[in-house]
Amino acid sequence: MNGHLPHDVGAIAAVLSGIPLFRVLGESGIRSTAQAGLARRYRSGQIIFHQGDPGESLYVLLDGLVKVVFTTEHGDEIVLNMLGRGDTFGEMALLDGSPRSASIVTARAAWVFALPRARLLELMREHPGLADEFLRMLGHMVRRLTDQAADLAFLDLGGRLAKLLLQLADKHGHADGVVEMPGLTQSDLAALIGASRPAVNRALQSLVSRNLIAVKGRTITLLDVAALRKRGGL
Amino acid sequence: MNGHLPHDVGAIAAVLSGIPLFRVLGESGIRSTAQAGLARRYRSGQIIFHQGDPGESLYVLLDGLVKVVFTTEHGDEIVLNMLGRGDTFGEMALLDGSPRSASIVTARAAWVFALPRARLLELMREHPGLADEFLRMLGHMVRRLTDQAADLAFLDLGGRLAKLLLQLADKHGHADGVVEMPGLTQSDLAALIGASRPAVNRALQSLVSRNLIAVKGRTITLLDVAALRKRGGL
DNA sequence: CTACGGCTGTGTTCCTCGTCACATTCCAGG
DNA sequence: CCTGGAATGTGACGAGGAACACAGCCGTAG
Numbered sequence: 001m002n003g004h005l006p007h008d009v010g011a012i013a014a015v016l017s018g019i020p021l022f023r024v025l026g027e028s029g030i031r032s033t034a035q036a037g038l039a040r041r042y043r044s045g046q047i048i049f050h051q052g053d054p055g056e057s058l059y060v061l062l063d064g065l066v067k068v069v070f071t072t073e074h075g076d077e078i079v080l081n082m083l084g085r086g087d088t089f090g091e092m093a094l095l096d097g098s099p100r101s102a103s104i105v106t107a108r109a110a111w112v113f114a115l116p117r118a119r120l121l122e123l124m125r126e127h128p129g130l131a132d133e134f135l136r137m138l139g140h141m142v143r144r145l146t147d148q149a150a151d152l153a154f155l156d157l158g159g160r161l162a163k164l165l166l167q168l169a170d171k172h173g174h175a176d177g178v179v180e181m182p183g184l185t186q187s188d189l190a191a192l193i194g195a196s197r198p199a200v201n202r203a204l205q206s207l208v209s210r211n212l213i214a215v216k217g218r219t220i221t222l223l224d225v226a227a228l229r230k231r232g233g234l
Numbered sequence: 235m236n237g238h239l240p241h242d243v244g245a246i247a248a249v250l251s252g253i254p255l256f257r258v259l260g261e262s263g264i265r266s267t268a269q270a271g272l273a274r275r276y277r278s279g280q281i282i283f284h285q286g287d288p289g290e291s292l293y294v295l296l297d298g299l300v301k302v303v304f305t306t307e308h309g310d311e312i313v314l315n316m317l318g319r320g321d322t323f324g325e326m327a328l329l330d331g332s333p334r335s336a337s338i339v340t341a342r343a344a345w346v347f348a349l350p351r352a353r354l355l356e357l358m359r360e361h362p363g364l365a366d367e368f369l370r371m372l373g374h375m376v377r378r379l380t381d382q383a384a385d386l387a388f389l390d391l392g393g394r395l396a397k398l399l400l401q402l403a404d405k406h407g408h409a410d411g412v413v414e415m416p417g418l419t420q421s422d423l424a425a426l427i428g429a430s431r432p433a434v435n436r437a438l439q440s441l442v443s444r445n446l447i448a449v450k451g452r453t454i455t456l457l458d459v460a461a462l463r464k465r466g467g468l
Numbered sequence: 469c470t471a472c473g474g475c476t477g478t479g480t481t482c483c484t485c486g487t488c489a490c491a492t493t494c495c496a497g498g
Numbered sequence: 499c500c501t502g503g504a505a506t507g508t509g510a511c512g513a514g515g516a517a518c519a520c521a522g523c524c525g526t527a528g
Binding site: 056064070072073074076078080092095096098099101102129131132134138139141142143145146149150152153154194212233234 | 254269304306307308310312314326329330332335336362366368373374375376377380382383384386387388400417425428467468
């Protein structure tokens, strides 16, 4: 959140051009896209959209961190993914016109770019390669979800937690092995691996006691990546 | 498997035209597609392709029943889906060029149509609407998988089984509520809901004892759909 | 500075379900 | 009509983790 104005087109275009999905649009396409959408800022803990809403925009997370939350009919929540700078969300409801399949909640302050559906469809007509990129992206999503299902079926809680920490460090970590996460509570970790909060706490303690990780406040440092990988079934 | 010759183009075209994905090709497109691919027959228990193989074809299940099997590095297997007449498989590896993400195993004799990648790409160039259909299909797949993940996280074994039976009856059932499945053992049911085989057996017995279902050999009849839906968290 | 609300750390209890072990039934092929 | 291998039905046992309950902690807002 480097002090950019909400609608600094240059800054928006800069982020967009770092995303494979938009790269196919070329320099000029990216610039006009940046102008065709709307950028907004959100404080931590806000809801960008709700599961069940009609889907009228594609979103790009220009900066910040958000949770993808799926809620069952009974109010149970599972966090499907954490998204960071450069990630997109809201594609699914757009592409097939169905309601939003999950909610998006900011885990810390976020800067978000929204591209209206109509403009996206135009872009897809002008740039046939864009559809291919979406196919690739959805394909990747399908693979991630099948992995997640397999993990839930075959890994115990400790294994899922170890794997999660490795993934978080890989995707959102700062220096090597440091997972800093303002806005990510142990309850969130629990919702990410389908477990109860106390159980996650105990699993973390167990990893600490074996010197696989160190926990200080809300920052987790991975001390023994090899052992964690083993614990996570890799 | 109504005695059609393996390469009966008319019969193939008939099945293809019942599939939304191909409907956008129009009558003539379907016919030429039917001729551009290869139909094969498989016995029960055969493997159509292996997870990890390169993906060189899109498949359409003209008739029969197949399992989509995902195998972990340790050899544990989860059945991601059962596919029947008119379902397609093998899209994913095709669309992004990555290896097959799961194996396909016939659960009973099957008649399968394979369309080579090159021909599919041609079709997508000629018919831009085809990409949209794939996007819709993948979107649907993503939704199914998130549901499955939520089920694994929040439903107990009995609930997952009840839900599974309802889905199987809905998709592959004969008359109302009858799930007949030659080739689907209780081990397969277990692999579909991420549970052990003995546990599935006991859960079935439990449903029988409460008169929610009847089991005779490998045929399951749903007696009390409402109660099953409730048990499955619907 | 103090108070309050959310997060974190732990104990206790109970129940689900995995694992192992076996008996029984079913079916296909000799 | 046997016979063997696979699928099914059950029992016993133990571990993992959910649910509940509560005690320290830590920061933010009065």
